Amino acid sequence: MSSLEKRQEYRALFKQNVQKRLIVDKIVRIIIISCVIAAIIPLGSILFEVFKNGIAAISIEFLTEIPGSVGSGTGGVGPAIQGTLIVVGLASLIGVPIGVMSGIFLSEYGDNRLARSVRFFNDVFMEFPSIVLGIFAFLVIVLVLGHFSVWAGAFALSLIMFPIVARTTEESLKMVPITYREAGTALGLRKWVVTMRIVIAAAKEGMVTGVMLAVARIGGETAPLIMTILGSSLFFANMNTPMDALPLRIWRLSMLPYESAQLQGWGAALVLIFIILGINLGVRTLVLHKKETMQILKTLKEKVGGKN
Amino acid sequence: MEKVFSKKNDRKFDPDKIFKMGAVVAGCFVLVVIVLLVFQLITQSYPIWEENGLSFIIGTDWNAADGRESFGALPYIVGTLVTSALAMAIGVPLSIGIAMFISDAPKKIGAPLGFLVELLAAVPSIIYGLWGLYVFREFFMNSVEKPLHNTFGDSIWLFSGTPFGLDIFTASIILAIMIIPTVSSVAREVMKAVPQQQKEAAYMLGATKWEMFKLAIFPYSKTGLIGASILGLGRAVGETMAVTMLIGNATGLNAIPGSLFDPSQTMSSIIANEFVEASPAGLHLPALIGVALVLLGIAMVINVIAHLLVTRMLKVKEGAINT
């Protein structure tokens, strides 16, 4: 056992380094704060530039009319707005039911090997590059039909959507207390009635949040639309012709060497970001206080992010 | 319960069973899609493998002109790997710094900041591209690339190319910004998973905050942090639009960058640029689908690794040390 003297001796070996360490700590702190600032500046700049440049382009004509002749700076992005609404709506019609049922499978029948692999591949599929999904839709629809198709675009987007909906549905359903299910069963209700009427009703809010955020996510997708709906200058005609969408229109406009086209590009970007951030902010501020919604957002934060 | 209702269930249609079937089918949908997708990519790109074999992957020529068709994917593989690696090198330290700040800040500051960083994830890729093209490019070219080139251009090969703003450097910086929300929020989660007792142990020993991170948080969450970074890498590899708009879109040998200021091309950007014009009759389309197959392979490997690491880390947290 060490004697008092010995321990004094040890103590004497300690460097008087606290001052120095505290300075290092301060420096690290400054570096960390700079990291935060380095992330906030681009966000601020993007929002500012889109707003500043875009607002100049916005008018009733811009929002409702077809594009004017190239470089003229006339006309608008009416077909693009319409196309985005159509393709996102159709994608939701396909993606939401599949996603919800898949989420029900994972949550209510999910205690087996099949479900575990579904969950794993669902997560992996969520990270598939979206352009690859576009190619898939191209191969199984466009190539087979022989022409560009609105369905192909909707299908590609639904492939991005359904794993997100599945995962958020699972999370929301899991948060419904087991006693709800027991109560339903005790009333003599069948399992599917219990699930659809009681469990889903209780988890509604979280599920809607997940769907809305998935909608916001696919609304900004560009890459999978390139080879499926192609883009167009005209309003929607039928399912078997090319159609426009806001992201595609922004891309086209930004590639044109005319100032007026760029300006219209910013205007389209403002419309797009208004829709997408509107959904995001709306969902987050309206329901942020709810516990289950927080959980959904936490899951989404990890699972949903990069767009192509 | 089964017994009580067995009489009702005698009907041939058992709604419960049908419902369950529906759920199982929907659940398996993802498996079917993955299998079909991989199958389609393989069969539709088959002509290029048949023609070139594995030299498609190591070839550097890229010519779609009739009669002189020649396709090698190496430049784009290199382009993807170089931009993604650069994006990681810049984005991951930033993200971990942000995660450190937010995980440690009082809720009043941390929550809104976390929210702002997540908004970065909500901005569509195409808008990053637009902003990059018309705002960031000019700033970056004039205040970063040119000074670097003028000072080090002759001595360091990295800075030798002519700064033009449409190059791998610009594209990588935009990519780095785009992976920040992913990496920082996963990093935040795994750091939060470190038990309070670990932090207390470090503080008890007289650690400063930074030393506490080094003693308690980083070693404990290392696996998860690596997973978070790799998840970011996965995102960067598959990212398309912003890169397409900023990388300069070189093809063939020209797409292998000689310096940070050279244009290049990634796997996803060559697809975005050429897919619609490629004719299904020749080898051009199979070549692009072959590129997509390689891209998917790389992205999948990266993501599977990332998922396994993050899940392992979060599992360790549950069964870790305390008896």
Next chain:
Amino acid sequence: MTSKTQTTSDLFENDSEKFKMIAEDVTISYGDIPAVKNVNMKFKEKSVTALIGPSGCGKTTFLRCLNRMHDMTKNAKVEGKVMIDGIDLYSKEIDPIYHRRKVGMVFQKPNPFPTMSIFDNVTAGLRLNGVKDKRILNEIVEDTLKMAYLWDEVKSDLKKPAVELSGGQQQRLCIARALAIQPEVLLMDEPASALDPIATQKIEETITELKKEFTIIIVTHNMQQAVRVSDYTGFMYLGDLIEFRHTKKLFTDPKNDLTAKYVQGQFG
């Protein structure tokens, strides 16, 4: 101050001995709810003071404030004064790091750094303090592991990760880690709660031995343990320090009704 519960104490009244730590009017609250109310205590150098009381009485909360461990709890607030060697621990001018070097702490649950080896766990605090000499480190590791009664079990395998030790061994490793920074005060929060009887006995022996050089403050809800190891005992109840006296006197002749009921095992 008027509503304050009077602490029964016949301690230190004309005692001229040196006090290592003094807590004056310490109140600790979480949000608006006080968990510890106006506690006054003095801790004599080279003695063992035990804090007992039913769970939720604030004894752990109080112990943690002696090392400024509440700094990390988001809504905790500490009022009053805590002096160590006459210097206020909560003074704004001095970083808590200076004090924490003097105070070692052992927590209720063993919390070794799981990815580090036994050796690295023990030397973690030393490395912070700039001690790098391999020979010295080896010497201190051996010393402190012996003091924590762990040396014989691990001496052949110091490179082993700490997680591979049993719960009792991990707790003794944590004691060694706290001792390695050569503290003057040792705070122990129910150090034996996760241990089997043999390990408990060993730790109690360690405490008795360490008392010769350290000022030890131990939280326990095992009254026998308090009797066995401590010189002074404070009984806390609902955030108040009810009685603070020589251990023997408190257990054999409690002055306060609550204390009497508690030590007779009527609640707790």
